[in-house]
Amino acid sequence: MNLDAYHYLRKERDMRLAQTDWMxxxxxxxxxxxxxxxxxxxxxxxxxxxxxxxxAGELINVTWPTEPTS
Numbered sequence: 001m002n003l004d005a006y007h008y009l010r011k012e013r014d015m016r017l018a019q020t021d022w023m024x025x026x027x028x029x030x031x032x033x034x035x036x037x038x039x040x041x042x043x044x045x046x047x048x049x050x051x052x053x054x055x056a057g058e059l060i061n062v063t064w065p066t067e068p069t070s
Contacts, residue, residue, distance in 0.1 A: 002027045005051045008059055020067075033068035040065035 023034045050061040
């Protein structure tokens, strides 16, 4: 397990979650695709057991969920 890679994965995941916070405000109903996307982001560390950093310090072996269009 590469703890540095998981640190960067969580950091990127947290940024992507923050960018979708507008989807989950109280006066708005999320679509099923938006709910699934946000859950997939929260599940990132568990669903990417082979995450690593390449020589340039970039995440590799990561499958990011596709952001919904609506």
